[in-house]
Amino acid sequence: MTTAPTTTEESTIASVPLSVDCTADSAGGLTFDIADWPAEAAPRDAALLLRRRGGDPADEVRLPLATDGAGRPRAVLPAADELPEGRWDAYVAHGEESPTRLAPGLNDLRALVDRQPDPGTSPLGVRIPYPTKYGNLSVRSWSRAPHAEAGEIVVDQAGMTVRGRLHRVADAAGWLSGAVVEARCRDAAALVRTVPVEAGEGPEFRFTLDYAELAAAWEAGEDAWDLWLSPGPDGSGDPVRIARILDDVPDKKEIFTYPTRTLAAPHEAVKAGPYYTADNDLSVRVSAAG
Numbered sequence: 296m297t298t299a300p301t302t303t304e305e306s307t308i309a310s311v312p313l314s315v316d317c318t319a320d321s322a323g324g325l326t327f328d329i330a331d332w333p334a335e336a337a338p339r340d341a342a343l344l345l346r347r348r349g350g351d352p353a354d355e356v357r358l359p360l361a362t363d364g365a366g367r368p369r370a371v372l373p374a375a376d377e378l379p380e381g382r383w384d385a386y387v388a389h390g391e392e393s394p395t396r397l398a399p400g401l402n403d404l405r406a407l408v409d410r411q412p413d414p415g416t417s418p419l420g421v422r423i424p425y426p427t428k429y430g431n432l433s434v435r436s437w438s439r440a441p442h443a444e445a446g447e448i449v450v451d452q453a454g455m456t457v458r459g460r461l462h463r464v465a466d467a468a469g470w471l472s473g474a475v476v477e478a479r480c481r482d483a484a485a486l487v488r489t490v491p492v493e494a495g496e497g498p499e500f501r502f503t504l505d506y507a508e509l510a511a512a513w514e515a516g517e518d519a520w521d522l523w524l525s526p527g528p529d530g531s532g533d534p535v536r537i538a539r540i541l542d543d544v545p546d547k548k549e550i551f552t553y554p555t556r557t558l559a560a561p562h563e564a565v566k567a568g569p570y571y572t573a574d575n576d577l578s579v580r581v582s583a584a585g
Contacts, residue, residue: 313329313330313331314329314330314432315328315330315385315397315398315399315400315432316400317403317404317424318403319404319422321406321407321411322374323412323419324422325424326371327343327370327385328363328368328400329367329369329387332368340390341387341388342357342370342387343358343360344385344386344387345358345372348381349381349382350381356376358370358371358372377418377420378422378436380437380439383434383435384396384427384431384432398432399432402424402425404423408542408543409541409542410541412462412541416464417440418440419439419440419442420436421436421437421438421439421540421541435546437540437574439535441461441462441464441532441535442538442540443500443537444460444538445458446460446539448569450554450568451556454504454505455504455553455568455579456501456502456504457537457569458495459500460499461498461500461524464498464532466530468494468498469527470526470527471492471526472530473528474492474494474500476492476522476523477522477523477534479520479521479523480519481520481521483512488520490502490503490504504522506567506579506581507558509581510558510565510567511560513561514561518580518581519579519580520580522578522579523536523537524537536576536577537576538571538574538577539575539577540575545575546575547571548573548575553568553569553570555567563583564585565582565584
């Protein structure tokens with residue numbers, strides 16, 4: 296068996312003997328079934344261990360192993376259990392032995408496709424198991440309240456129009472009445488551009504962002520503008536990051552791509568377009584067109 300990495304980086308060892316089949320439910324829970332390991336062969340104190348990458352050594356979740364209907368060891372992460380945002384590496388642990396990494400098996404994530412969370416104000420938990428680039432099993436997790444879920448993005452010559460839904464607020468219509476979207480320049484905190492939000496039915500919202508104002512602020516290099524939804528005067532709370540997390544895709548940056556548009560800027564022509572960050576948050580990138 297391979298030993299767990301001692302650094303915060305992902306392990307490069309892929310030849311682990313145990314693989315795990317993961318099943319997600321629509322509430323945010325996960326079930327882990329360890330394949331090729333009969334339950335009678337598992338030590339009594341064995342557990343599935345989740346460790347947050349780059350976190351504190353104590354930042355881990357231990358899930359006891361029971362037995363599924365096929366006689367395999369099974370661990371369950373209920374939707375109600377907190378799992379802070381981050382990337383959680385999966386291990387099997389028992390006794391005094393060093394925990395060992397687990398490999399991904401079959402993932403049944405059908406319940407996450409076009410997921411519609413139940414109403415409520417508790418934090419929205421999202422957990423997506425995925426294979427790492429080194430062939431190990433990890434879980435990407437988010438915990439947000441409120442949450443602004445990005446939907447359809449339409450790009451035209453001047454900018455983009457985004458549709459979305461607001462989750463985990465008591466009165467979504469009141470929160471969205473008079474709301475605005477803030478485009479915040481990541482490298483210059485004082486640079487903020489706002490556009491009005493068009494409230495739809497219930498939690499639905501829509502906004503159009505013109506790239507011209509972002510292009511006018513560009514001087515050199517690459518500007519990243521992060522998009523936040525800020526409540527109207529009848530809403531309460533702080534602005535929330537606009538993101539897309541309610542599906543089965545853990546990393547959207549290289550998968551969900553959008554066209555750029557070329558615009559005039561004070562110094563030279565620039566190109567601008569939307570993209571998802573490594574955390575699946577929605578941003579706009581502005582850079583030289585050449």
